[in-house]
Amino acid sequence: MKQIFVKGVAMTALALGTLASAPARADDFSVTIVAGHPPVFRWVKHASQTFIPAVDAALEGTGHSITWSEQYGGSLAKVGDELEAVEEGLAEIGLVSSLFDPAKLSVQNVTYFTPFVSSDSTAVSTWMDNLQETNADMQAAWAENGLEYLGGGIGIDDYLLMTTFPVNSIADLDGRKIGAPGPAVNWLKGTGAVGVSGNLTTYYNEIKTGVYDGVIVFASAALPGKLHEVAPYITKVGFGAQYAGGLAANADWFDDLPPEVQAALKAGAKADAEAYQKDLDASVEKFLGIMQSQGATVTEVDQAFREQWAAGMDNVAKLWADQLDGEGKAGTAVLKAYMDTMRAAGATPVRNWDQE
Structure with missing residues (x-):
């Protein structure tokens, strides 16, 4: 009887050992x-x-x-x-x-x-x-x-301004309704334009029906979205990649x-x-060229235009960081880390948002 018991224990141990060494179950x-x-x-x-x-x-x-x-x-x-x-x-x-x-x-x-x-x-x-x-x-x-x-x-590649009208100066935006994604609406403060929050899935129809006079968008999405058909004036403002x-x-x-x-x-x-x-x-450049070949007008503003636009804005970065700080999140630290990293990588910001 004892021999049978020992034999049974040995067989059980062998079985357990086999299971332990088996590969994980495929799923x-x-x-x-x-x-x-x-x-x-x-x-x-x-x-x-x-x-x-x-x-x-x-x-x-x-x-x-x-x-x-x-x-x-x-x-x-x-x-x-x-x-x-x-x-x-x-x-x-x-x-x-x-x-x-x-x-x-x-x-x-x-x-x-x-x-x-x-x-x-x-x-x-x-x-x-x-x-x-x-x-x-x-x-x-x-x-x-x-x-x-x-x-x-x-x-996201460098954001552009696409409008139903030519933009030769910031004054041309006064009173115009411009669609922009989420926080990018803040970029329009100080221009006189009316910023409206929107997204790529609705831009085409909203421009076509007159809800917007233009949008802040990027070239790599503008062509697939056919936005140049309804907003043929493309202005390279240099808002930046995101x-x-x-x-x-x-x-x-x-x-x-x-x-x-x-x-x-x-x-x-x-x-x-x-x-x-x-x-x-x-x-990016390929898509801009295609839109231009299909009737769009592409222009690029000079540095003075960018500086004027940036200077006319509230310091939205500082306001954002201060708000996050008040919520217990390290808004100021994140802002500084981002700006420091981009400057170290060779970026030359038009406005050093974290240093004001």
Whole structure:
């Protein structure tokens, strides 16, 4: 009887040892990715054409896989609602537009409160992507909303002014209704223009029907949106490149994933950022040329015009930073860090917002 007992214990131990040494169970994860903008816009196109294939490639050999459901163009969440869709678990991953969530992702919007700093979208988006990983206030903003930032910073090329009328001086804007995204409405203060908050999905019709006399927008989105058809006067003011958000996952869902899948998602986001920025850099001048060939008039203002525009504005960066400081967030510190980094990278701001 004793021999039988010992034999049974040995067999049990062998079985447990076999289980302990076995590889982790392979899983196929169903993942919904959401964006309010349609795939005609570059950041959504690359989510489909770069991010997803890069994640799939990174998962090869891990035993894990993902079945993707792509929900773009407002099919699951409108522009600005991506954060809530991911936070509430309607989607596992979203192209979260921090630009359109200025209350929940306030510190992420530092670039939109510092116009006329740099037209280098690669520098702006790369530094902002890095900041999400290193700055405690940036990290806290994502965590407070139940999100894990993956990367894939959406860099935006130098913003333009596109209007139904020619702009030869700032006085030409007096009384005109100009659409602008989120905090960029603040750029119009001091010009006499009436700033109206809007986004790319509505600009065309609002200009066509006379709701707006023009918009603040960027070339890489203006051509796909056909805005030059209704606002043929393109003025290169030099507002600067911006950071508008990135790829983020539901934090609870992300935390439960195997490490290999987590790593694959981060690797995919990095690949997405690199491909997106390369695509963007190659497109800006090309797109301006195409719009010009189709009847648009492209002009560029001189430095005196930029200085006059910047000098006429309130120091929106300081006001923004002070407000965040009052909320217990390090607005002033984030502002200084951003401006110092861009100056160190070679930027020559028209106005040093943090030093006034």
